Amino acid sequence: METQSTTNKGGWKSIKYIIECLLASIIITVVVVSGNESFEKLASVSLVMNMTFYLRSNYNMNGIFLINVVTIWTGTSNISSLAGAYLSDAYIGKFLTLFFASIASLLGMGMMTLTAGVPHLRPPKCNDQLNCVQPEMWQLGLLYAALGLLSLGAGGLRPCGIAFGADQFDTTTTKGRKQLQSFFNWWYLSFTVALIVALTGVVYIQTNISWMIGFAIPTACLLSSVVIFLIGRHTYVIKKPEGSVFSDIAEVIVASIRKRRIPYESKYSFYQEKSGSKNPNLARTHRFKCLDKAAMIVDPTSELNANGVAKNRWRLCSMQQVEHLKCIIGILPIWVSGVGCMLVIDQQSTFGILQAIQMNRTIGSKFKIPPGWLSETAMITLSIWIFIYEGIYVLTLKKIFKREARLLTMAMRVRIGIIMSIFCMVTAGIIERKRRNSAINNHSYVAPMHIWWIIPQFVLSGLIEAFDNVAMMEFFTTRMPESMRTMAGAIFFVTLSISSYLNSLIVNIIHKLTGMNGRTPWLGGHDLNENRLDYYYYIIAGLGVLNLIYFTLVGSKYVTPAKVIGVEEKLKQVEDGGGGV
Structure with missing residues (x-):
């Protein structure tokens, strides 16, 4: 039912049900102030942050196969956003799409919990780093089914979440437009702050206590999300689907x-x-x-x-x-630059975690830092930047100039994000070279070099998100009409998807080319010390330089809105039914 004009619905009172999840995930007994998509984010990101480590330690997967599984799964989770957007726009609307997607995510997370809790569903534990029993086909089939359900859930939640949130603001009013301007940054911040606190505990439990318990926690959160999302239904602005x-x-x-x-x-x-x-x-x-x-x-x-x-x-x-088609074509030049930046971010959830596994992770005599915690460094960096920008910088300028002032334009933020992506890969390459030499000189699988050394590359990854990802999300949504907001959300996640698939393609090409004529390939196997991951990082940095040149010469010209035809050329409508005459 169309309820846009209803004055007691929408706004920030609806947003709290959609995006907040912090206290529900770690302090269930105190208060539940949570939201639907954030619970999916909790489940999916807890998996992404630790999936590389989980498959390495529980399924004995080697380098290339492991990278392919992780990148293809993350890519599929994001590209399924197109199917979710189509279903929402053409048939059932955003609200029902979010609901059914939550159910799919819940089932997928439940199956992942089973793979962790039932030993027969995965291969025997391997104590030898180089000679491990590989999973059987039926075990992989069950794993893929769980990941597939999670991808289906993500496909519905991700494109509709931000679009449904944006629907809660009446952009025909000055107040609604002002609220929407800050909505994108605060949306990203709410996810990140919640995940930093929640995943600190979840990832630690998965790594050091029990994978089953660590998966059961986000499963319980997803179950709670369905209930809480329905509780907030009376506050939502729910729009009818208007066609695909x-x-x-x-x-x-x-x-x-x-x-x-x-x-x-x-x-x-x-x-x-x-x-x-x-x-x-x-x-x-x-x-x-x-x-x-x-x-x-x-x-x-x-x-x-x-x-x-x-x-x-x-x-x-x-x-x-x-x-509508012009809107989509018009954002493609910017979309290409976004893929380049997100390609860099992908490296941290795969090779960055593999680096951490082969480094000294101990603090004191007993405590070991979970590799997945490093991803929180990026989230903390993102949160700090958005808080400084929105909470201090923008408000200070507003007080000084007595109006809305945002001196960092969209094009500037994208360009800064691309530059950060180059620095990130160069830094990662230098640190990996140092880590590898440390391990080889010490004749050990795990380098004596401490895990703190790779924090800078994760910090830079967070800055890429803070500048480029947030700007991209804002660009896609604001350059699309209201009727295409779900499509805008889908395009953002398709950008993530293409970067994941591209990452997998580049890894496989480099593995094949560098391994020709009996040579040891730069990538692959269980031991990074036998690889040249630093060379791979430098190649990605080189692609970042090309991305910067492309954006400067081409992409930046498409950031500003298209010029509108003059009044004398406006469309004429058929008096009787809408045709032009």
């Missing part, structure tokens, strides 16, 4: 190809279908004018019915459909 953008894209492409030979002349008007949505129509823009032909009315008699409605949407599309 995917269908619109296909129709515009086909219609524009069919009319490619028709000259672009002023005598033709454009078809503008009346919409039942309360969202404002998009104005026609100058960019990608070849697509405008899909909305050109060449022969009104054959293309429109008696009510002025298009007879065949594969031959005549509305100008709104055309502008």
